[in-house]
Amino acid sequence: xxxxxxxxxxxxxxxxxxxxxxxxxxxxxxxxxxxxxxxxxxxxxxxxxxxxxxxxxxxxxxxxxxxxxxxxxxxxxxxxxxxxxxxxxxxxxxxxxxxxxxxxxxxxxxxxxxxxxxxxxxxxxxxxxxxxxxxxxxxxxxxxxxxxxxxxxxxxxxxxxxxxxxxxxxxxxxxxxxxxxxxxxxxxxxxxxxxxxxxxxxxxxxxxxxxxxxxxxxxxxxxxxxxxxxxxxxxxxxxxxxxxxxxxxxxxxxxxxxxxxxxxxxxxxxxxxxxxxxxxxxxxxxxxxxxxxxxxxxxxxxxxxxxxxxxxxxxxxxxxxxxxxxxxxxxxxxxxxxxxxxxxxxxxxxxxxxxxxxxxxxxxxxxxxxxxxxxx
Amino acid sequence: xxxxxxxxxxxxxxxxxxxxxxxxxxxxxxxxxxxxxxxxxxxxxxxxxxxxxxxxxxxxxxxxxxxxxxxxxxxxxxxxxxxxxxxxxxxxxxxxxxxxxxxxxxxxxxxxxxxxxxxxxxxxxxxxxxxxxxxxxxxxxxxxxxxxxxxxxxxxxxxxxxxxxxxxxxxxxxxxxxxxxxxxxxxxxxxxxxxxxxxxxxxxxxxxxxxxxxxxxxxxxxxxxxxxxxxxxxxxxxxxxxxxxxxxxxxxxxxxxxxxxxxxxxxxxxxxxxxxxxxxxxxxxxxxxxxxxxxxxxxxxxxxxxxxxxxxxxxxxxxxxxxxxxxxxxx
Numbered sequence: 096x097x098x099x100x101x102x103x104x105x106x107x108x109x110x111x112x113x114x115x116x117x118x119x120x121x122x123x124x125x126x127x128x129x130x131x132x133x134x135x136x137x138x139x140x141x142x143x144x145x146x147x148x149x150x151x152x153x154x155x156x157x158x159x160x161x162x163x164x165x166x167x168x169x170x171x172x173x174x175x176x177x178x179x180x181x182x183x184x185x186x187x188x189x190x191x192x193x194x195x196x197x198x199x200x201x202x203x204x205x206x207x208x209x210x211x212x213x214x215x216x217x218x219x220x221x222x223x224x225x226x227x228x229x230x231x232x233x234x235x236x237x238x239x240x241x242x243x244x245x246x247x248x249x250x251x252x253x254x255x256x257x258x259x260x261x262x263x264x265x266x267x268x269x270x271x272x273x274x275x276x277x278x279x280x281x282x283x284x285x286x287x288x289x290x291x292x293x294x295x296x297x298x299x300x301x302x303x304x305x306x307x308x309x310x311x312x313x314x315x316x317x318x319x320x321x322x323x324x325x326x327x328x329x330x331x332x333x334x335x336x337x338x339x340x341x342x343x344x345x346x347x348x349x350x351x352x353x354x355x356x357x358x359x360x361x362x363x364x365x366x367x368x369x370x371x372x373x374x375x376x377x378x379x380x381x382x383x384x385x386x387x388x389x390x391x392x393x394x395x396x397x398x399x400x401x402x403x404x405x406x407x408x409x410x411x412x413x414x415x416x417x418x419x420x421x422x423x424x425x426x427x428x429x430x431x432x433x434x435x436x437x438x439x440x441x442x443x444x445x446x447x448x449x450x451x452x453x454x455x456x457x458x459x460x461x462x463x464x465x466x467x468x469x470x471x
Numbered sequence: 472x473x474x475x476x477x478x479x480x481x482x483x484x485x486x487x488x489x490x491x492x493x494x495x496x497x498x499x500x501x502x503x504x505x506x507x508x509x510x511x512x513x514x515x516x517x518x519x520x521x522x523x524x525x526x527x528x529x530x531x532x533x534x535x536x537x538x539x540x541x542x543x544x545x546x547x548x549x550x551x552x553x554x555x556x557x558x559x560x561x562x563x564x565x566x567x568x569x570x571x572x573x574x575x576x577x578x579x580x581x582x583x584x585x586x587x588x589x590x591x592x593x594x595x596x597x598x599x600x601x602x603x604x605x606x607x608x609x610x611x612x613x614x615x616x617x618x619x620x621x622x623x624x625x626x627x628x629x630x631x632x633x634x635x636x637x638x639x640x641x642x643x644x645x646x647x648x649x650x651x652x653x654x655x656x657x658x659x660x661x662x663x664x665x666x667x668x669x670x671x672x673x674x675x676x677x678x679x680x681x682x683x684x685x686x687x688x689x690x691x692x693x694x695x696x697x698x699x700x701x702x703x704x705x706x707x708x709x710x711x712x713x714x715x716x717x718x719x720x721x722x723x724x725x726x727x728x729x730x731x732x733x734x735x736x737x738x739x740x741x742x743x744x745x746x747x748x749x750x751x752x753x754x755x756x757x758x759x760x761x762x763x764x765x766x767x768x769x770x771x772x773x774x775x776x777x778x779x780x781x782x783x784x785x786x787x788x789x790x791x792x793x794x795x796x797x798x799x800x801x802x
Contacts, residue, residue, distance in 0.1 A: 276675030278487075280587035280609025280652060283676065350588030392564050395586030395609070 099107035102177070117420075118147030120408055120431040122334060122381030124156040124232075124311050127166040134459060136169055136181070143248060144177040145407040148382075150431060152256065154230035156385065161289055162193075167202035171186055176306075182434070184256065187244050191237075196247060202266030214316035225306065225435035227253040234262035234292055241295065250433035255432060259298060259309045259331070259359055264288035269396055270359045275342045281396060284359055289317035297321075300329045310381050313337050313358045315368030322377035330433050331368045333423075334383030335409045336402075336462050341366040344469060352392045353402035353461040356383075374421050379429040382409040387457035396439050400406055405460035412466055478790050482601040483785055485592050485610035486656040490594050494616070495659060497631035500784035501620050501777070507544070507778055517787050518547035524577035528554040528584040531686045532774055533751055534604050534613070535731035538581045541782035549584055550577060565589060566596055579786055580792060582606075599788035601718045602782075614750050615653035617781040620703060621774045625746060635662035640693050642716070642728060642760060643706025644673040650750045651706060655682040662750070666700070672717040690728045699741035704748040705730050706760045712723070721757045728758070758787060766777050 120143070126133050136153070143151045143237035155166050163186050185203050187196050205406035229248050232259070235241040248255045270276035272283030293309065297320070300307045309331040312318055321331040324376045336356045341363045344354050354360065361369065384406045391400035414422055478493050481550055485493075486589060507515055523542040527535050542549045552572060565584065569592075572580075578597045582590050587607030594601055605611040621794050623630060626637070639658050645651045645667050657683070658665045667678070668687040679685050687693035717749045725731065730747065738745050747759070755761045764771060 272676045272679035276674040277677045278681045280607050285676070350591040390564075393564060393592075395565060395584070395592065396588045397586050418660065 096118060098428070109360075114177055114445070117147045118426045119150040119428075119434070120148050120154045120232060120382045120406060120409070120426070121308055121379070121386065121433060122153050122333060123153045123384035124408060125153055125166075125386070126156045126175060127162060127169070128161075128388060130388065132388045134174055136387075137176075139379045139406065140173055140179045141369050142407040143179045143407055144383075146405070148406055149178060150180045150182065151181040151235070151406065152184055152228050152230070152434070154232060154256070155186060156232060160186045160189070160232055163199040164202050167199065170227050171202060180186035182228055184228045185253070186232060187229045187247060187253075187255075188240065190242070192240065193247065195242050196251075200227055200251070219385055225254045225433075227251055228434070229253045229255045231255065231257040234258045234260055234265070236262045236295075238295055238299065240302060241299050244309075245294060245299050249303050249305040254306045254308055254309050256308045256433065258292070259296075259312050260284070260288040260292040261295070262292075263427070264291065265358070267397070269343055269355050269401075270360060271362055273362065275345055279345060281345075284325075286314045286316060288363075289314045289358075290320060291318050293320050295429055297324050297326060297329060300326055301363055304328070306433075308332065308333060310334070311337070311358050311383060313361045313365065315365045318368055318372040318378055319364075319381070320369075322372060322375075329431070330379060331377075332379035332381040332430070333373060334381060334404070334468070335413055337361050337366060338370055338373065338380070339462065339466050340422070340469070344465065347469070348465070350396050350441075351467055352394070352396055352399035355396060355399060355401045356403040373417060376424065376429075380413065380417070380422070381427040381430065382406055384409070384459075387461065392461075393461055402461035402465065403459040404462040406464040407462055449467055476788075477795060478788050481593065481792055482590070482603075483612055483789060484594075484601065484603050485663070486497070486612045486615055486653045486660070487610065489612075489657075489660075492745070493697070494619075494657060495630045497616055497781070497784050498620055498623065499787060500715045500788055501616070501695055501781045502630065503545075504780035504783040504787075505624070506618075507768070507783075508776075514544050514546060518542065518545035518578075518790055519788055521545075521547045521578040521785060522550060522576065523547045523579045523581065523594070524550045524552065524572050526569070526572065526580060526582045526593075527550045527604070528589070529584070529605070531583055534583065534611075537736045537775070537778040538602075538604060538613075538782050538786075540779050541786055542579075544779070545783055545786055547786070550575060556605055556610045557730070566591055571646045574601075581786075587702075600793040602785050602789060605649050607649065608652070609649055611750075612653050612655045612657075612737050613648075613755040613778070613785055614782055615657040616750060616777040616785070617749070617774055618650075618704065618786070620781050621748070621770050621777045623747070624777065625770055626701075632641055633662040634658060637662075637701040638664045638666065638698055639702045639704060640666045640668060640700045641704045641706065642690055642730065644695070644704070644708060645669050645678070646673050646717075647709070648706050652682075653703065655684050659683040662748055664698075666693045666707075670708075670718060670724075688711060694734065694738055694782040695741065700738065700745060702746040702748055703730060703735075703738060704751075706751075707750065707752060708754055708758045721754070725757050728757075730759045730763050732760045732762045733767070734762070743753065744768075748774060 167183040169183045173181050267282045268283045268284030270283050272285040276283035307329045311334045312331045342360045348354050385403050385406050387400045387403040580599045581602045582603050584603040587609035590601050590603045591608045666683040667684050668690045671688045749771045
């Protein structure tokens with residue numbers, strides 16, 4: 096069993112070879128270059144392995160992200176480590192325009208190549224379908240820019256992973272607009288922001304033929320809109336936090352910044368709709384993994400970085416509400432298909448780790464601790 | 472439940488969390504301090520030897536002065552902190568600042584901060600009783616208590632009798648008003664009917680799910696439909712918000728939602744005893760006409776005066792509860 100201490104949480108790598116296939120996560124973020132108290136790519140890979148995740152798409156947090164090419168080269172160096180395939184996401188948008196995509200795709204291509212040769216399974220990318228993953232770290236509200244991104248993605252066989260909501264309506268929001276936000280005096284994001292954002296994405300996808308994955312769907316209406324779109328090239332996923340918690344947690348755990356999420360925690364009704372959509376197969380699951388240093392959580396709610404989620408516990412936390420079969424499909428086979436993998440990998444159980452220990456889990460496992468606190 | 476003259480809560484974080492008994496106790500205690508404040512010697516030794524930290528991370532004139540005077544009239548020592556010129560302006564976090572002030576061992580902490588929830592953050596690192604002097608858009612409980620006390624005083628009612636049968640109309644930017652939120656909890660708790668009115672851009676979602684109030688986006692409908700209002704509480708319009716497209720010009724606002732002389736004359740035609748309130752500072756000519764603010768029906772300065780007594784009551788009762796908590800009821 097992996098040993099951890101409540102005072103100095105750590106991730107201990109296992110020497111046991113991991114299965115070559117397992118869960119597939121489209122929703123991990125990392126900061127690069129990292130500060131001393133932040134998570135490294137090595138940490139992330141180990142956490143993925145502990146969580147039974149064999150394929151992880153990693154994007155760079157921050158707007159605009161910096162050093163994307165260096166980040167991708169660093170990811171490439173880790174290919175196949177502990178049996179985890181790391182897919183570095185390319186950020187095609189920096190500032191207010193299209194980045195020099197070619198310059199940052201070069202190391203990504205090398206990473207792809209390295210992954211193909213080092214992973215223990217067959218090639219993880221089908222060349223004719225998806226060669227790169229583009230990750231938009233923030234919503235692109237400008238339809239012209241989003242169209243350019245989509246056209247570029249289409250031409251280069253890239254999957255575009257994007258937030259679901261309209262960024263302007265979400266500015267400054269830390270809760271969903273409504274009774275809870277009003278009662279706590281917190282800036283709110285109207286649920287309609289997701290319908291507006293998704294409508295734009297679906298229209299641009301239809302216009303350009305690009306493949307999109309909408310990560311972090313958080314409303315019932317958004318889930319329904321995606322299910323009814325009829326465009327097989329657009330998929331969506333709910334973050335683990337939005338399936339496990341709803342906005343009422345903000346009332347019971349007043350102003351505890353670990354409970355603040357981006358996008359904000361859904362209403363109770365939306366959370367149920369998200370779970371139903373995952374079970375029905377119209378939504379996938381992604382971790383929404385992010386590491387939040389304590390110094391950023393200990394700020395006032397309107398300034399704090401939303402709480403973190405750990406790759407190591409995502410599957411374990413979701414299993415009780417989704418069951419093994421749904422989890423296999425929504426956190427394994429489905430996301431893998433988004434990446435163009437024709438194979439359907441089976442779930443691989445976390446190895447080298449015992450039941451989730453809230454006191455000694457990963458340093459960034461705010462979500463696991465929140466779930467545990469609310470269950471008490 | 473409130474027992475033996477002690478609040479049921481260790482801190483005054485907001486009106487939410489208080490019981491009706493708590494509110495009555497606070498207002499009853501404030502009444503006795505109103506009497507103290509009429510004496511020639513306005514000081515009592517209730518908090519002698521206690522340290523009150525006044526932590527104002529946001530600009531404030533009347534609330535800060537009122538709390539400071541309240542502490543002094545109770546014979547407490549005070550420790551004043553403001554964010555301008557402090558380490559906060561050099562980048563220190565709220566919790567770091569709080570930890571440093573905690574090292575000076577204040578018995579009571581009065582905090583104002585621009586962020587909703589700041590008092591809850593302080594609770595994590597400070598051992599003294601906390602009084603919320605306004606947090607973001609969330610709550611301003613002492614303002615609501617002094618508003619209620621002013622109304623009770625004017626209407627010659629005892630706190631235990633409450634405000635049953637009275638109607639208060641709150642007008643302005645409800646969405647961003649901590650004064651409104653606290654009053655929307657306290658006034659109905661005391662039995663009053665509350666109407667709130669403002670432009671649609673200033674009315675938050677889910678109001679009636681949270682508060683026992685009627686909501687209007689037409690101020691004339693709020694003031695002139697149904698039973699006559701007994702008090703009109705105007706909220707300050709923060710002019711800088713015009714830049715965020717939540718209101719048009721000052722003139723637009725004055726015509727549409729301001730308590731103009733004509734509008735107030737109509738209010739008085741329905742109830743000649745109707746009162747006018749404002750938490751201050753006022754924008755004369757925007758949310759309220761000067762003639763209305765200075766009229767005999769205005770209780771704006773009484774609100775300020777009553778505020779000192781209410782804050783004396785808050786500090787006194789929090790200190791009492793804190794002592795009992797700390798000393799196991801020995802105080």
